[in-house]
Amino acid sequence: MAGTMRALVVDRLAPDYQGVAVREIARPEPGPSEVRVRVRAAAVNFPDLMQTRGEHQHKPDLPFIGGLEMAGEVDAVGPGVTAFRPGDAVCSGGRGVFAEYVVLPAAILQPKPARLSYGEAAGYPVAYLTAYVALVRAADARPGEWVLVHGAAGGVGLAAVDLARAMGCKVIAASASDEKLAVIGREYAPDALVNVTEGFRERVKALTGGRGADVIYDPVGGDIFDESVRCIAFGGRILSIGFTSGRLPTLPVNIALIKGFSVHGVRAGEYGRQFPEKGRENTAAIWRLAEEGRVKPRVHAEYPLDRWREAYETLAQRKVVGKTIIRPDL
Template sequence: MRAARIHELGSAEAIRIDTVERPPPGPRDVLVAVEAAAVNFPDTLMIAGRYQTKTQLPFVPGHECAGVVTAVGSRVTRVAPGDRVATLASGAFAEYVVVPESSAVPIPEGVDAAEAAATWVCHLTAYHALRSTAQVQSGDVVLVLGAGGGLGLAAVELATALGATVIAAASNADKLTAARERGARHTVDYAGSDLREGIRAAVGPGAVQVVIDPVGGRWAEPALRELSWGGRYVTLGYASGEIPSIALNLVLLKGAVIKGMEIRTFAQHDPHSAGRDRMEFTELWQAGRIRPRIHARYPLEDTAAAMTAVANRQSVGKVVIEIVTPGAVEVDEIDPLIGAHAFSSAQPDKS
């Protein structure tokens, strides 16, 4: 199969399209022919060697994709060959991925693979942050920093769905327009104006109950200062490239709570909340209340360009890599080497 692999940490220019062995599923795994995969900001940090954890070179980036199940392990019962699924999967920028059965979620009718691929990481991260970490209630005022990116727009959309009044803060007019389209009541251009003054003009001083922050940097402290007493501040990442230092006296005086949330380990540390959130989130998605904004679509050969666009914060919403042509996978064989029902692709087999 073809896969985009990074061979040297630094920039996306070190990505090559390699031919590698197609992985077989284990007993509780499924093999997915990837139709589309989404690029997330942490993917760009990983290939730059700036992420919190390191991966041995060479590796295939990507953690979010959608496609067709082509084979299932001998102990899989919930997913069948031919099912269209979205999943969180390491090594998603490839023609095939193997994932646990529990990670494969059916794609609702009428949702294409690109939209499905662009939904899980950002929207599920945002939902965990809002629902479980910040415990957002209807009527809360929620400030979302970086509101024009994939995670920020997801937080705007989901906070609105939870009944919150949303202030969207972003760096340009196009991003703020997208945030208003997703339900933001107020917007602040923090590149062209003072963030704190913009928040106060929108809702008054000290009126924010929740801050959702995937950006960090110099915007963290003014956002924290506008929390109401007992407010909740959730840190999700540092897209600005700067991890902020917070004066703890601000936390003391406001009775504030600062919490972090990371999607990779959330279910491990809080399985009850993770299961509940996932069920509620899936219901919202299947009801058509969640629709990610696709900024651009790239072929697998242009993975480097797709990742560069995200790294440079040029995108409004999600960037997607389209890999296997939809409808190119057909049922016609059982693979005796896998010991499970399998499919062959209408494209040439590159394994």
């Protein structure tokens, strides 16, 4: 039966989210091999904010609904769907999930791990898949290696701290906030905490016995990347995840030559598209980690759909430790 739903729609690209509003639109119907999900929780990511201004590499046609990952309950299934039925708790990455309902291919849905709340499950797939592709596929990080995680309080940063610990690495969590570092230290117990405000090169070298970090996970870019090349170990790996600082750094290749390190760009979704079989293995691996309770995603705060602006601002103002969640069901 046709109906309507509320959704967070981007009508035009503009600063300060001026082109974004909650609107009543037609509720989508599932087609063959598709599932309609009643969204219980959807995570906010930096690309969501960037897309409202047209600053992200993925530029959907206007108007569009934001959101990249969600958890909810199956509401209806299309022809040919046998793996799910109404009432099943599911989660997934996907586009357009800041809405009361979303239609997604059944093939990309995962049963929600019983250990995770809807909010935890919603904030899980993008961050942990990014961390997994970076640390396992790109860096081939080994137990006992030193892993320096920048932006450790953010969604992808905290996922890397969590996953690196589960892999047996020695983890240095880095942030510009002592308050955030205190939370990370209390809840995740990395081997060291480093405030980067006054620089971090010498501190990292001291922690690693002068060698430097074997792996550096960098979702920040800018000055953080510039200083990271000064404290990477010989033969180390710098993982470029993103540029939340707003500045694209440049690599002094003479330093890379002298220190023998490599820089890996990480786009977890594109990795899966280029290598489908490995992509399926990656997805299976992160959900297995969640089901076994070896990792623990953190929800910073949850907001109803009408308070989406407050949710966006937690990221824009760097207030988050973990993931911010929008709850269309409230």
